[in-house]
Amino acid sequence: MTDGGPVALAHAALPRLQTGIPGLDAVLGGGLPARRTCLVAGLPGTGKTTLGNQIAFHHALSGGRAVVATLLTETHDLLLANLAGFRFFAPDLIGDRVSYLNLFDALEQKGLDGVVAAMRGVTREGRATLLVVDGATVVQDVATSPLALRRFVQQLQAQAAILGAATLLLTGQDRDELSVIGAHVDGVMVLMNERSEARHVRRLEVLKLRGGPHVAGMHSFDIDEAGLTVYPRLESVVGGRRPPEDALAGSALGTGIPELDAMLGGGLLPLSSTLLMGTPGAGKTLLGLSFLLEGAGRGERGLLAGFHETPADLIATAAGIGLDLRSAIDAGLIRIAWDPPLELSADAWAWRLLATVDEHRPQRVFIDAITDVQRFIDTPQRMATYAAALTNELRARGATAMLATEIDAYVDDQLAVPVPAASATMDNGILLRQVELRSSLHRLVSVLKARQMATDPAIREFVIGDQGISVSGLFAAGAGLLTGSAAPAQLPPPSGSP
Numbered sequence: 001m002t003d004g005g006p007v008a009l010a011h012a013a014l015p016r017l018q019t020g021i022p023g024l025d026a027v028l029g030g031g032l033p034a035r036r037t038c039l040v041a042g043l044p045g046t047g048k049t050t051l052g053n054q055i056a057f058h059h060a061l062s063g064g065r066a067v068v069a070t071l072l073t074e075t076h077d078l079l080l081a082n083l084a085g086f087r088f089f090a091p092d093l094i095g096d097r098v099s100y101l102n103l104f105d106a107l108e109q110k111g112l113d114g115v116v117a118a119m120r121g122v123t124r125e126g127r128a129t130l131l132v133v134d135g136a137t138v139v140q141d142v143a144t145s146p147l148a149l150r151r152f153v154q155q156l157q158a159q160a161a162i163l164g165a166a167t168l169l170l171t172g173q174d175r176d177e178l179s180v181i182g183a184h185v186d187g188v189m190v191l192m193n194e195r196s197e198a199r200h201v202r203r204l205e206v207l208k209l210r211g212g213p214h215v216a217g218m219h220s221f222d223i224d225e226a227g228l229t230v231y232p233r234l235e236s237v238v239g240g241r242r243p244p245e246d247a248l249a250g251s252a253l254g255t256g257i258p259e260l261d262a263m264l265g266g267g268l269l270p271l272s273s274t275l276l277m278g279t280p281g282a283g284k285t286l287l288g289l290s291f292l293l294e295g296a297g298r299g300e301r302g303l304l305a306g307f308h309e310t311p312a313d314l315i316a317t318a319a320g321i322g323l324d325l326r327s328a329i330d331a332g333l334i335r336i337a338w339d340p341p342l343e344l345s346a347d348a349w350a351w352r353l354l355a356t357v358d359e360h361r362p363q364r365v366f367i368d369a370i371t372d373v374q375r376f377i378d379t380p381q382r383m384a385t386y387a388a389a390l391t392n393e394l395r396a397r398g399a400t401a402m403l404a405t406e407i408d409a410y411v412d413d414q415l416a417v418p419v420p421a422a423s424a425t426m427d428n429g430i431l432l433r434q435v436e437l438r439s440s441l442h443r444l445v446s447v448l449k450a451r452q453m454a455t456d457p458a459i460r461e462f463v464i465g466d467q468g469i470s471v472s473g474l475f476a477a478g479a480g481l482l483t484g485s486a487a488p489a490q491l492p493p494p495s496g497s498p
Contacts, residue, residue, distance in 0.1 A: 014211030020058025023230030042191030060097035071135035231347035239389030241396035256294035259471035265453030273391040278432035288366035303362040307341040369404035
């Protein structure tokens with residue numbers, strides 16, 4: 001059976017109540033299950049109260065009615081004073097569509113049954129469609145047995161279904177203490193504020209959510225004046241889309257350096273990804289600017305996402321080799337998205353980048369440099385899937401991407417690729433580096449790979465002058481050039497010598 005039978009019912013998703021928290025509904029697969037009970041757990045200071053009230057006010061602004069019930073938490077006056085600093089706080093809704101209730105008296109006088117009765121009464125009286133209970137840890141403390149706690153949760157479940165109100169329990173316990181209550185609710189979400197070296201990192205995990213799919217694993221989030229913002233783990237949400245086949249057709253994109261385009265077999269394929277590797281000072285930023293400005297000259301939009309040079313610095317840097325970046329910015333063709341490389345969330349940065357791409361619609365994107373993002377990814381093995389998801393999503397959104405990476409060692413016996421696993425997912429690879437030969441520094445360029453293109457395998461000199469960048473002929477003056485440890489080339493012996 002398929003039409004209206006058991007199979008169809010098994011796959012019918014429960015209706016969802018949107019939280020209004022950016023990124024959270026994507027993690028939850030659309031929102032909280034309506035008319036069900038979910039648990040939000042986390043140690044003090046992780047953001048549970050902010051999350052519960054943010055959802056309540058969004059629900060009220062969307063036309064629903066919410067009740068926020070508290071148990072041995074801060075007084076309502078103090079709570080509202082703390083919430084007043086958030087943009088989601090709407091005082092005109094209080095008493096109308098958002099009501100506050102203290103449940104401690106009911107708990108003290110009549111126990112858990114009194115709490116259930118009080119919540120049932122206020123939900124019916126206020127015609128509430130969302131009930132947030134802050135301080136549910138107290139319920140677990142006063143329960144006379146695990147059985148009594150299970151019975152309490154089951155009563156809430158039945159009440160939510162009958163009254164049509166989703167219920168959100170906020171508890172101060174961590175994930176290891178949720179075996180009893182967590183087993184009987186429809187969803188469990190854990191908030192964490194963990195220390196990573198000298199900084200704190202906020203993370204969120206959905207341990208379970210009945211009635212539909214959700215995105216498993218850890219996701220980062222921030223709390224600022226807007227409230228909570230969740231940044232789903234990039235590769236868990238995006239990266240699977242492909243652009244239309246006709247979008248892949250078209251002429252190769254030039255870099256603004258004709259000799260380098262010739263080495264690449266004519267340029268970069270549309271919607272391809274290029275890993276631009278190089279030591280500090282080798283010319284990566286200038287090559288990226290040349291790539292963007294070549295597109296601007298053809299009326300194509302470009303985006304530079306950088307971490308070190310500010311827009312003013314980039315304009316001056318470009319002007320130093322005769323490139324007019326300021327005019328392209330003023331014309332709206334090139335946009336600079338600058339983030340100082342301080343404490344950074346890799347996922348937060350990626351989602352901001354994609355939002356800027358959606359707004360600006362660039363055909364060319366230059367990231368300077370992806371190794372600045374890599375430093376904030378806790379598990380090194382994640383970098384490959386993260387980079388693949390990012391470049392695939394840029395491609396799906398119509399952008400040809402160039403990603404700079406920093407090679408820290410000026411001289412090494414081997415050529416160490418900064419992001420080796422991620423580099424395999426890139427379409428093209430370009431290496432820039434400086435070598436010392438006969439007491440002079442030389443910049444060199446080589447094309448390591450270019451998919452679907454016949455490339456020039458030669459190592460050539462990369463010359464940066466006040467009139468731009470050029471690539472000279474074959475650099476045959478040394479050996480060991482890729483490692484940066486150059487030695488003068490051995491000249492062949494004169495003909496006829498023994």
